[in-house]
Amino acid sequence: MGRFPAKSDYEDMRNARISENQARLASLGLQKTISELRSITTPVKSPRRKCMKVDYSSLPLRRSSRLKKVNPSSSDGSISVDRSLRFSSDSDTEFPNGDISEKNEKRPANSPLVDWRLCRSTELSSERRCMSKGRGSVYDPVFGICCHFCRQKKLCGEEDCMRCNDLDVDQPCLGKTDCSVCHSSNGVLCRACLKVRYGEEMEEVRNNKQWKCPHCIEEEGSKPYWICNSSFCLKKRKMVPTGIAIYRAREMGYESVAHLLMDELLRADQR
Template sequence: MGRFPAKIDYENIRNARISENQARLASLGLQKTISELRSITTPLKSPKRKHVKADRSSFPLRRSDRLKQINPSSPDGLIPIRRSLRLPSDLSSPNGDVDEEKEKRSANAPFVDVRLCYSPEVSSERRCMSKGRGSVYDPVFGICCHFCRQKKLCGEEDCKRCNDLDVDQPCLGKTDCSVCHSTNGVLCRACLKVRYGEEMEEVRNNKQWKCPHCIEEEGTKPYWICNSSLCLKKRKMVPTGIAIYRARELGYESVAHLLMDDLQRRADRKG
């Protein structure tokens, strides 16, 4: 800095420093431009290979044996028609078509007669000794309760459906709604008593008995709803679980009566 005159402006000092730096870089051999450095570091790109499509016109085309209907391993060279093991052999003709001479079945009838392939010893399973819900689980003849969803044979002594396995007879241990006749109105003895406070004998003698779903639609009994877990979830309500103990402690006859008062109190608060 001492070699510069004392009275020199800033631009002259700056230009002098730039020239000194350039001279120093030149002495060190570092005056290469950015483009030159990139050309040194960048690898050379290999030329792209052109894809040559192979000529396959001379090769034979592959065919499935199923399409050709030829089986080299069979004596006659034909593929046998696949049959389902669940269907009886006498329902189909040798050509694979249903015999038209057979009597046409109704739309809701089972394709296979369950009485021919049913074995109570194999299909039935004893799970719990419950007179209210039944003691034997049966996937064929048992009727599923809407609340507990137990597909059991009822414990009624005079029930011909569960004792004699007669599907044409009604189950005496399950309810049947006189209006909808749907699965929503099927309740076993235990669920009918615990969840709704009704006896099976009274419902059986009442030919005009209605399920909670139909009663709610008619509006004859306010806040009387089905308290099964499926229906409560549809209403975005929490299932009650085993609420019969709480209902009896509070003096209610069933869970439905407890829930009815709770819903009525909530409505009064909002109103």
């Protein structure tokens, strides 16, 4: 069996240095053990609280006055439910100018009824008039009418539009279309979207009292493959929205995006 080699001079020097360091630490009073240091640094854990189960079935439900619809000024605590003008049970609505208008009357889509309670903070100023005839340039959440395609709720830029210039809610917006059949928001298109997406001019549509939106034309079947190409309607058909397709349509010789889609659907059906 082999013997362990004798200690080298390096090990002797190392052991001497360790002894010297220990003596120095002892002289400085730093000979605390690891357990003592851990006892100082370890935080004391607070005792866990026992969970107390509360029987909520025996307690009354808490509701705010807004949800209760309770009038605090009323002596009998009567309930007053806030409803919009469209869902109010009253048959008439009084406007600030003193006129009484039937809420149930069929109004054109480009002349919707305005909730005057939302107009209290709106300044009725002629400076709000926009100068762009395309899609308008002034966003107005109260008086603006949303376009079905671009979904921009802006005031139109037509020079003779009394609704957008003078904020006369009894007048239709001349910069938005209205379907003669459905009178719904599906037939509301601004001048730019009407031209780019469907190839029609606003003046021609305005003079045509029998104008129909693409939805109604599709339902009656008078113009095959003529569909609404808004992103909403294309997604319902499980079709990919076209995006900015007017440049591709014009390069291919089509009048609008709707004409391009009509031709593509026709060719797909003939395959």
